[in-house]
Amino acid sequence: MELLKQKILDEGTALSDTVLKVDHFLNHQIDPSLMKEIGTAFKEYFDDRGITKILTLESSGIAPAVMTGLELGVPVIFARKRQSLTLNEGLLTADVFSYTKNESNTIAIAEKFISPEDEVLIIDDFLANGEAAKGLLELVEQTEASVAGIGIVIEKAFQEGGEVLRTAGYDVHSLARIASLAEGEITFMSGVEV
Numbered sequence: 001m002e003l004l005k006q007k008i009l010d011e012g013t014a015l016s017d018t019v020l021k022v023d024h025f026l027n028h029q030i031d032p033s034l035m036k037e038i039g040t041a042f043k044e045y046f047d048d049r050g051i052t053k054i055l056t057l058e059s060s061g062i063a064p065a066v067m068t069g070l071e072l073g074v075p076v077i078f079a080r081k082r083q084s085l086t087l088n089e090g091l092l093t094a095d096v097f098s099y100t101k102n103e104s105n106t107i108a109i110a111e112k113f114i115s116p117e118d119e120v121l122i123i124d125d126f127l128a129n130g131e132a133a134k135g136l137l138e139l140v141e142q143t144e145a146s147v148a149g150i151g152i153v154i155e156k157a158f159q160e161g162g163e164v165l166r167t168a169g170y171d172v173h174s175l176a177r178i179a180s181l182a183e184g185e186i187t188f189m190s191g192v193e194v
């Protein structure tokens, strides 16, 4: 997605060889018109899959997931990382190791929001080692629903998550795939986006 790649080049910062900061438009301040384009791009790719629900992880997955939900006309569920007094019955949980925070979180959804007949699209902001995606897949597995695919805004293709998930048979569609962040320079994978 050219607009997204340009935004990453213009406003993103390589904090190290492995971490990209994009708090100007995705992780802190949010660019609504970019999110709208992201929703359109995911709709175009996943349109014919019979998707009935979108599942993401709070907080940075919510904006792209909601715009995709708007385009596909389906509800969006975000897995919560923190305990909530109102989210207290019929919970499904999974443990996720956070790449950027270097800590493990239990993520949870209320089981009533996803049923075995659902076709679930998983959306997240970043794909690095695939821990967040695996946690979300574990939640869907517990609901006995099907996974229609995984939509990622920014994939760091030099980390293993994308390969692990694709090898496991999941259709992972990333809107920008980063080949390297070495020496503060952001470079994208060449060729066709997957």
Ligand code: 5GP
Pocket: 018, 019, 020, 021, 022, 027, 057, 060, 097, 098, 099, 100, 124, 125, 126, 127, 128, 129, 130, 131, 132, 133, 156, 161
């Ligand atoms: P994974 O679970 O695939 O290892 O990492 C994905 C999760 O970690 C995403 O949900 C995202 O919040 C966070 N993350 C991983 N790498 C980066 C990065 O380079 N920049 C930012 N801003 N977040 C990242």
